[in-house]
Amino acid sequence: MSPMTLPEAEIVIEVPFHDVDLMDVVWHGHYAKYLEIARCALLDKIAYNYREMRESGFAWPVIEMKIRYPKPAHLGQRIKVRARMTEYEVRLKINYVITDAATGERLTKAHTVQVAVDMKAQEMLPGSPPILYQKLGIAP
Amino acid sequence: MSPMTLPEAEIVIEVPFHDVDLMDVVWHGHYAKYLEIARCALLDKIAYNYREMRESGFAWPVIEMKIRYPKPAHLGQRIKVRARMTEYEVRLKINYVITDAATGERLTKAHTVQVAVDMKAQEMLPGSPPILYQKLGIAP
């Protein structure tokens, strides 16, 4: 499977009042929610979201998150969050780009990294378990 | 001024119920709040927190945040967040270490980057304005 065919997803959010701070922009911490909604849309596409992860015996905690905010988002603005899986072998890495839904202007870039944790043994796996390959339709 | 004397601050938080997710750990997005409380304690020490920033004519938006979560935090756990300013000339960079308040075990590492924005001109400054040097007690 070429990296080109790794799953992607796109969601649109209208910035709600409760996410805007007194500087009239989205408070930087709220972006973690936007990323999560896009990430879950992506994981839904491969039928491997939180519920299925748990049923498979693995938790996939986020162990790293990085966000760069070159431009702020404002109250009522419609923003598009595009999530794209870029790594899956040793760890699950997802890249995100947030743009203005109307103009396409780039606002924010981010990535998250998750690793598989065996829920019974409470141990981090050295690499992704076969179930992820299966969900991705890739031979391990 | 040696980097040794740049401001530092330390706060302790007891993980509240509403920050814990269904995996029984602090949801990764909530750490942005913990960092902010420590950052504000640090900025209070140099009398240059949000109010004073605004009065000085500058906003200091967070333009980058990176968090690494090697170990989770749990409901009721007392965690210590230590913030340390590490850059101030071109941008304001603060490093954070989160540890268990009782054992000192390292849980999380993070940094944030802020830049000065002239609120009238709505323009990002190429470097920190004199007011920051003044607050830090450093000749620009």
Added chain:
Amino acid sequence: MSPMTLPEAEIVIEVPFHDVDLMDVVWHGHYAKYLEIARCALLDKIAYNYREMRESGFAWPVIEMKIRYPKPAHLGQRIKVRARMTEYEVRLKINYVITDAATGERLTKAHTVQVAVDMKAQEMLPGSPPILYQKLGIAP
């Protein structure tokens, strides 16, 4: 104008991971966000949302919120929030009903009350200002 014709709005939310607590249900405090999204959809219908309120010289703070939660909502559940304005003369009262979007089962009931505050005088008005009647298409 009969009360029947007061504005209503309906939104659908898919419960995100970050709103679910360790009891595997939506944490009760997050409902304030759901109500707000529905309330803003309602206020958009009469072109009197936060921006227009501010431009009209009035803030409309929420001075009361009551929520009853007979049934919990779960991760991934699609819930419908229906908001209906029920008072507008002395105060702006909105009633909410949250149901499961698929089955129609009733989950939550709530109301919020807002009052007009003159932003210049920083004073609460004894009754709604003419602008609200105008937006509602009602003679004051």
Added chain:
Amino acid sequence: MSPMTLPEAEIVIEVPFHDVDLMDVVWHGHYAKYLEIARCALLDKIAYNYREMRESGFAWPVIEMKIRYPKPAHLGQRIKVRARMTEYEVRLKINYVITDAATGERLTKAHTVQVAVDMKAQEMLPGSPPILYQKLGIAP
């Protein structure tokens, strides 16, 4: 046992930046967190907080929350939340008063209601289970 001797607790919170909205006041939905921190401090006093509740086989979901906000709280303001148990037989009712920590000015009043749910049977109890009486030091 007279109502006078039911448990009480008091906490102080310094309003953080991330709880303030663009009207420069605490967004009304964030108060649910403040109430919870005070409620947990109260439940800690009788050694019957979330963990002990779970171990006792009962969940105690909040089934009602009402908040009245006569006065707003502002960034950096130190507010005191006082929680007082007022009912425990059929349901667990807690009343809250939020005041300015410095002046004692009353800002907010609230109450929450919780009921016991048998976690195995997934059924609401018609009245509080013996464990609550025991924790309160009252003969059922």
